[in-house]
Amino acid sequence: xxxxxxTPKHLVMGMTNKKSLKCxxxxxxxxxxxxxxxxxxxPELMFVYSYEKLSINESVPSRFSPECPNSSLLNLHLHAxxxxxxxxxxxxxxxxxxxGNQPQHFGDGTRLSIL
Amino acid sequence: xxxxxxxxxxxxxxEAETVTLSCTYDTSESDYYLFWYKQPPSRQMILVIRQEAYxxxxxxxxxxxxNFQKAAKSFSLKISDSQLxxxxxxxxxxxxxxxxxxxxxxxxxxxxxxxxx
Numbered sequence: 668x669x670x671x672x673x674t675p676k677h678l679v680m681g682m683t684n685k686k687s688l689k690c691x692x693x694x695x696x697x698x699x700x701x702x703x704x705x706x707x708x709x710p711e712l713m714f715v716y717s718y719e720k721l722s723i724n725e726s727v728p729s730r731f732s733p734e735c736p737n738s739s740l741l742n743l744h745l746h747a748x749x750x751x752x753x754x755x756x757x758x759x760x761x762x763x764x765x766x767g768n769q770p771q772h773f774g775d776g777t778r779l780s781i782l
Numbered sequence: 783x784x785x786x787x788x789x790x791x792x793x794x795x796x797e798a799e800t801v802t803l804s805c806t807y808d809t810s811e812s813d814y815y816l817f818w819y820k821q822p823p824s825r826q827m828i829l830v831i832r833q834e835a836y837x838x839x840x841x842x843x844x845x846x847x848x849n850f851q852k853a854a855k856s857f858s859l860k861i862s863d864s865q866l867x868x869x870x871x872x873x874x875x876x877x878x879x880x881x882x883x884x885x886x887x888x889x890x891x892x893x894x895x896x897x898x899x
Contacts, residue, residue, distance in 0.1 A: 698885055709873055709889035710827070722884045755825060761885050768815050768834050771887065773827035 670694055671774035673758050679780045682748060688777045690741040690758030699741040700771060701733060702757040710757055716741060717763070745779075753781045784809045786876050788890035795864045796898050802849075803859045803893050805874030811835075815877040816850070816857045817887070822870040830872070833857065861895075869897045 671692045680686050690699065698717050702710035715723035716735040730752075732744040741758060755778055759771040785808045795801035807816070818830040833841045833850050841848050845865075849858045861868055874890040 700885075707871070707892070707894070709892055710887075712886060715884045715886065717884050723886065757825075757827065759827070763885075768832060769885070770817060770829045770832055771827075771885065772829075773819075775824070775826045778825075 673774035696760035786890040
């Protein structure tokens with residue numbers, strides 16, 4: 668079973684729509700991550716939250732807006748996306764962001780298609 | 783900047799045989815962590831094995847083991863007694879020491895492993 672839960676599993680949206688991706692973990696982890704992954708490519712880091720504060724933004728376009736309402740929940744708000752934003756969006760968590768040997772635990776991802 | 787290189791885009795193995803996936807990395811740090819993740823078609827990234835750079839002993843997890851050569855900056859994954867369920871894309875990943883990197887992972891390009899019955 669996946670300890671990091673992502674919803675929805677699939678999402679199709681038009682370029683003018685507003686939608687949100689949700690990620691939830693109940694492992695008590697305090698670091699959470701959003702990745703974008705294209706087919707047969709490695710995940711690309713988008714955002715890192717540490718103790719509910721945005722710690723890293725990898726120069727992601729403003730049409731992607733992350734939110735961390737509490738230590739268990741991470742959202743990614745989407746608005747005015749482009750066709751090239753179609754990808755698998757992965758969420759991950761780790762106990763903290765500062766101890767190196769703690770692996771990240773990944774969710775199953777949301778497959779996003781932009782029409 | 784750290785880089786991770788997986789030179790084998792695709793590999794194949796017969797069921798029950800052994801296969802080795804290669805990974806090299808570049809870093810100026812002396813303390814760091816290395817991981818192998820597996821991503822089957824089901825999409826979830828699953829941790830296979832991890833290695834701390836300060837440990838000389840190679841990590842082992844059941845049928846999975848690594849050959850960690852710190853001086854050569856090499857971190858290969860050996861899968862013994864391959865099973866059909868091992869078929870997946872395998873990513874090698876580097877993580878620097880703790881602190882302001884917030885656990886950021888640098889991934890290699892991945893190796894697609896096919897297991898033949």
